[in-house]
Amino acid sequence: MSSHSKAPVVPSNPFIEQEFGSVEGLLEFCHRLPKLELHAHVNGSIPPEALRQLAEKRASETVDKGEAAKGALSVLDAIAWKSEFDIKDFFPLFKHIYGLTNDPESLTFVMHSVITDFENDGVRYIELRSTPRDDPSTGLTKESYIQSLLSAISTSPAKNISVKLIVSIDRRHTPEVAQHIVDLAIKYRDQGVVGIDLCGDPYAGDFDAGPKDAIVRAKAAGLKVTLHLAEIQNRDEENRSMLSVFPDRLGHATYMSDDVRDKVYKDGIPIEMCMTSNVLSRTVESYEVHHIKQALEENHPSVLCTDDKGIISSPLSYEYALAASTFSMTKRLLYDLSRRSINAIFADDIEKARLADLWQAWADREFSRATNS
Numbered sequence: 001m002s003s004h005s006k007a008p009v010v011p012s013n014p015f016i017e018q019e020f021g022s023v024e025g026l027l028e029f030c031h032r033l034p035k036l037e038l039h040a041h042v043n044g045s046i047p048p049e050a051l052r053q054l055a056e057k058r059a060s061e062t063v064d065k066g067e068a069a070k071g072a073l074s075v076l077d078a079i080a081w082k083s084e085f086d087i088k089d090f091f092p093l094f095k096h097i098y099g100l101t102n103d104p105e106s107l108t109f110v111m112h113s114v115i116t117d118f119e120n121d122g123v124r125y126i127e128l129r130s131t132p133r134d135d136p137s138t139g140l141t142k143e144s145y146i147q148s149l150l151s152a153i154s155t156s157p158a159k160n161i162s163v164k165l166i167v168s169i170d171r172r173h174t175p176e177v178a179q180h181i182v183d184l185a186i187k188y189r190d191q192g193v194v195g196i197d198l199c200g201d202p203y204a205g206d207f208d209a210g211p212k213d214a215i216v217r218a219k220a221a222g223l224k225v226t227l228h229l230a231e232i233q234n235r236d237e238e239n240r241s242m243l244s245v246f247p248d249r250l251g252h253a254t255y256m257s258d259d260v261r262d263k264v265y266k267d268g269i270p271i272e273m274c275m276t277s278n279v280l281s282r283t284v285e286s287y288e289v290h291h292i293k294q295a296l297e298e299n300h301p302s303v304l305c306t307d308d309k310g311i312i313s314s315p316l317s318y319e320y321a322l323a324a325s326t327f328s329m330t331k332r333l334l335y336d337l338s339r340r341s342i343n344a345i346f347a348d349d350i351e352k353a354r355l356a357d358l359w360q361a362w363a364d365r366e367f368s369r370a371t372n373s
């Protein structure tokens with residue numbers, strides 16, 4: 001990666017020095033802490049090295065090597081980040097990545113890299129999400145897309161992480177496509193699909209005229225639902241309509257009017273909070289004013305998540321470090337935030353109990369060691 005692409009730096013302050021010794025101590029703790037990731041898009045989470053490998057392989061296989069290499073290069077240039085970008089630049093970027101992840105073999109390679117990358121960061125449970133695509137040039141269909149991701153999950157070499165799949169509907173999809181995706185999610189629910197997501201360019205699409213009916217049907221069929229909600233301002237009508245389908249979680253929920261926020265808080269709908277993603281894409285002005293602040297103060301269920309760590313170079317451990325640094329969170333508070341996220345997962349109660357035991361065992365070791373030393 002080029003020199004202007006770098007993970008953001010957590011600034012030190014007196015609180016960090018007192019609680020963690022140093023920023024390095026904070027990062028080490030956050031890496032060690034068992035974590036859950038509930039808002040990560042597969043194509044946005046590909047480690048840059050893996051994307052480069054895929055691009056180089058693709059370039060060497062294609063007959064017209066010049067064109068393929070150029071396309072691959074544009075992907076890598078596009079993610080060789082400048083320090084911030086606008087949310088309007090963000091969605092076109094994915095076209096480049098989609099051009100590389102358009103057959104079962106590439107999807108398997110990418111999934112394995114993504115899962116291992118999260119495992120190496122101390123993530124013990126993850127719900128990855130992705131929008132199934134057709135690609136006539138490779139014969140990929142929405143169904144074979146989902147099959148590829150699920151088979152990659154079952155063949156992943158990572159053994160310390162439990163992986164589930166959320167199938168995404170894009171805001172631009174027609175009602176028919178949305179219904180088809182719900183059919184597929186229902187068909188594959190016994191093989192690792194736990195829910196439906198609504199995502200995509202928040203400036204595009206119309207919830208009521210597009211995916212709403214399909215999402216209502218998904219809920220009725222017993223699938224869990226998460227919706228990217230209120231990423232941009234002045235969408236109150238749509239936000240109310242989204243809440244009317246009883247989503248189980250919300251992504252971002254940045255710009256909620258008072259009545260919408262009241263309902264979300266009263267119903268206790270967990271919010272997937274992506275601090276770095278929001279600040280870099282400039283939907284939130286700064287970490288200090290991020291809406292997780294109010295959620296933490298009011299004890300509203302909040303889950304720290306990365307969104308697109310392959311693009312924004314911010315692992316989940318960094319999101320925890322950032323929260324600690326910005327809101328003066330102790331080790332115990334960070335642990336509690338992670339542990340409470342178990343309640344928000346889409347998997348069943350058996351998995352929740354298994355994770356709760358895992359977290360408890362970690363806390364017993366960690367905090368008794370701290371008291372004894």
Ligand SMILES: [Zn+2]
Pocket residue numbers: 039041199228251307
């Ligand atoms: Zn997202």
